[in-house]
Amino acid sequence: MTTDLGFWVLQTLNALQLSMLLFLLSVGLTVIFGLMHFVNPAHGSLYAFGAYMAASLAGVLGYWGGFFLVPLAVAALGAVLYFTLIRSQRRAGPMAQVLVTFGLIFVAVDATRLIWGDLPIGIAIPAMFEGQLPLLGVEYPIYRLFIIALGLVVLAALTLVLTRTQIGAMIRAGVDNDQMAACLGINVERMFFLVFVVGCALAGLAGAVAAPVLSVTPDMGLQILIPTLIVIVIGGLGSLKGAVAGSLIFGFVQTFGAVLLPTLNSVLIYALLAAVLVIRPEGLLPAKG
Amino acid sequence: MFTHTPLRLTTLATLAIGALAYAFVAGFFGLEILAEIAILAILVIALDLVAGFGGMLSLCHGALLGVGAYAFTVAAKDAGLSAFPAMVLAVALSAALAFVIGAVCARSIGIYFIMATLAFGQMAYSFVFQSPLFGGDDGLSGAPRPDLTAIGIDLTDSRAFAIYAIALVALTYLVAASTLRSGLGRSLVGLHHNEKRLRALGLTVWRAKATAFAISGALAGLAGCLAAQHTQYISPGLLSWTVSGEALVVVILGGLGTLAGPIVGAILFVVLKHEISAITPYWHAIVGLILIAVVMSRANGVFGYVEARMAARAAKPTLEKAKADA
Numbered sequence: 001m002t003t004d005l006g007f008w009v010l011q012t013l014n015a016l017q018l019s020m021l022l023f024l025l026s027v028g029l030t031v032i033f034g035l036m037h038f039v040n041p042a043h044g045s046l047y048a049f050g051a052y053m054a055a056s057l058a059g060v061l062g063y064w065g066g067f068f069l070v071p072l073a074v075a076a077l078g079a080v081l082y083f084t085l086i087r088s089q090r091r092a093g094p095m096a097q098v099l100v101t102f103g104l105i106f107v108a109v110d111a112t113r114l115i116w117g118d119l120p121i122g123i124a125i126p127a128m129f130e131g132q133l134p135l136l137g138v139e140y141p142i143y144r145l146f147i148i149a150l151g152l153v154v155l156a157a158l159t160l161v162l163t164r165t166q167i168g169a170m171i172r173a174g175v176d177n178d179q180m181a182a183c184l185g186i187n188v189e190r191m192f193f194l195v196f197v198v199g200c201a202l203a204g205l206a207g208a209v210a211a212p213v214l215s216v217t218p219d220m221g222l223q224i225l226i227p228t229l230i231v232i233v234i235g236g237l238g239s240l241k242g243a244v245a246g247s248l249i250f251g252f253v254q255t256f257g258a259v260l261l262p263t264l265n266s267v268l269i270y271a272l273l274a275a276v277l278v279i280r281p282e283g284l285l286p287a288k289g
Numbered sequence: 290m291f292t293h294t295p296l297r298l299t300t301l302a303t304l305a306i307g308a309l310a311y312a313f314v315a316g317f318f319g320l321e322i323l324a325e326i327a328i329l330a331i332l333v334i335a336l337d338l339v340a341g342f343g344g345m346l347s348l349c350h351g352a353l354l355g356v357g358a359y360a361f362t363v364a365a366k367d368a369g370l371s372a373f374p375a376m377v378l379a380v381a382l383s384a385a386l387a388f389v390i391g392a393v394c395a396r397s398i399g400i401y402f403i404m405a406t407l408a409f410g411q412m413a414y415s416f417v418f419q420s421p422l423f424g425g426d427d428g429l430s431g432a433p434r435p436d437l438t439a440i441g442i443d444l445t446d447s448r449a450f451a452i453y454a455i456a457l458v459a460l461t462y463l464v465a466a467s468t469l470r471s472g473l474g475r476s477l478v479g480l481h482h483n484e485k486r487l488r489a490l491g492l493t494v495w496r497a498k499a500t501a502f503a504i505s506g507a508l509a510g511l512a513g514c515l516a517a518q519h520t521q522y523i524s525p526g527l528l529s530w531t532v533s534g535e536a537l538v539v540v541i542l543g544g545l546g547t548l549a550g551p552i553v554g555a556i557l558f559v560v561l562k563h564e565i566s567a568i569t570p571y572w573h574a575i576v577g578l579i580l581i582a583v584v585m586s587r588a589n590g591v592f593g594y595v596e597a598r599m600a601a602r603a604a605k606p607t608l609e610k611a612k613a614d615a
Contacts, residue, residue, distance in 0.1 A: 039400055085585075088585070098403070102534060103580035106573040106576055109573060110571040110573050111574065226530070229407070230408070233400075266415035266419060267412055270408045270415065273405075273408040274408045274409060274412065277397055278393055
């Protein structure tokens with residue numbers, strides 16, 4: 001099995017697909033933390049909302065209607081959350097923030113159960129991505145390749161914005177030292193809002209693209225939360241590079257662990273997390289050098 | 290530093306008398322709820338010890354409870370120990386595990402500490418879930434209750450069991466309170482305030498943190514033994530991080546760092562859970578809204594709020610007197 005090239009190609013693609021999904025989720029969370037020092041465990045709930053909305057919209061507008069509308073809708077939801085809860089908790093300390101968002105998770109899980117019911121919902125893969133593509137000797141589902149491509153596109157776009165534009169420079173300045181950035185005339189508060197909403201939109205997008213490959217259930221937000229947090233802690237809170245590295249490490253360890261060391265698999269990633277926290281408590285690629 | 294204010298002592302006495310009185314009059318369902326409250330109360334006292342006083346917000350206390358429950362069941366059922374030695378063994382194992390976790394995580398602070406404890410908790414969860422020794426997803430059944438028939442108490446009776454559970458809560462409280470009043474407890478509070486200062490004073494920081502965490506872990510393991518004896522069935526779900534999260538919520542609802550507050554929180558939480566889930570299956574949403582309201586109000590939980598109001602009322606006359614004197 002392990003000497004066959006096809007096996008390695010297949011598992012590498014699987015790992016990449018998982019990594020890219022996690023990247024879409026973790027990048028928003030990590031940049032929000034870097035800028036606002038705000039950990040938002042309810043990020044996973046926004047992802048679940050995205051998946052449910054995509055499932056509902058798929059029946060009305062088709063897959064692509066959901067694909068484009070869901071991020072906007074989740075961003076709007078994020079904006080509502082920002083003005084009702086997040087802004088007033090900005091200076092309340094990490095403990096209060098974690099707890100308020102904990103409460104939000106409870107509410108969100110039951111809200112999805114109330115609106116969409118307890119049963120898993122499935123949605124169809126869009127017609128243009130149906131079927132398999134022969135690739136280096138293996139047949140791989142086109143839709144999963146699309147997820148990998150989408151992750152790479154988002155990564156490229158974010159890298160470009162963060163390193164080549166003025167707003168990107170302002171965000172980096174804010175992550176580095178928000179008080180100094182404010183003194184230099186940057187409206188840090190407005191930037192927080194922008195980053196928060198974009199992070200929410202990316203979580204919604206992740207939900208929308210994950211919906212056809214995973215079954216959509218009320219606890220999907222909780223299930224993805226732990227992997228996402230592991231990714232950003234391994235990578236280093238607040239850094240884009242860290243989110244990329246963390247997603248790739250998680251995706252590959254999880255995927256190859258499942259096929260090569262099935263008995264140790266679930267312990268493996270937590271052992272890795274513990275090792276990173278002991279050796280490099282700030283994560284592998286922290287935002288601040 | 291931890292002190293027993295008159296309000297705390299009155300609350301504790303009222304709770305103890307109320308719980309005992311209820312144990313004598315309640316029916317079967319009431320007694321089951323009482324035992325459930327007692328198990329949660331032990332867990333949240335353990336958590337408040339490290340989270341409220343040492344600032345160590347742990348997300349692995351569910352796992353420590355679960356380890357206690359599994360160790361007790363395996364020791365009593367498969368190894369054939371009688372119940373009390375099995376409990377001692379289970380508590381010791383939880384304490385040892387907690388000591389290691391506390392020692393390894395001693396350098397991490399804030400969100401990193403939360404994540405590190407989460408990682409260890411999930412590691413224990415995955416291990417129990419996947420290991421063929423522990424019945425996997427099906428869990429284990431048949432944990433015995435201690436045999437006290439020699440002194441005329443039959444713990445298979447739910448009334449006797451509820452009183453036994455209340456006694457264990459009292460024991461837990463005494464252990465936690467005396468830990469906090471010892472040198473270790475004072476160091477723990479000092480570490481929470483200013484770690485550098487205590488390091489400069491010559492304290493071995495990691496050892497103090499790990500020891501406090503071990504005591505807390507032992508108490509969580511005790512809660513696990515009680516949980517195993519109560520339902521006589523255990524599943525990996527006991528070790529899940531959501532149990533730890535819920536315990537943290539209860540500590541906050543009651544009042545962080547008050548020791549008596551979390552007990553009030555445990556009562557409120559279990560009663561609310563049963564009352565609301567009788568009306569609607571969406572009780573988590575209600576608890577979530579209450580949690581948001583409590584945190585947004587900036588009060589330190591229900592008990593913390595009462596404490597702050599009483600302190601303000603007590604301070605007012607002296608302030609006015611001071612003004613009049615001036």
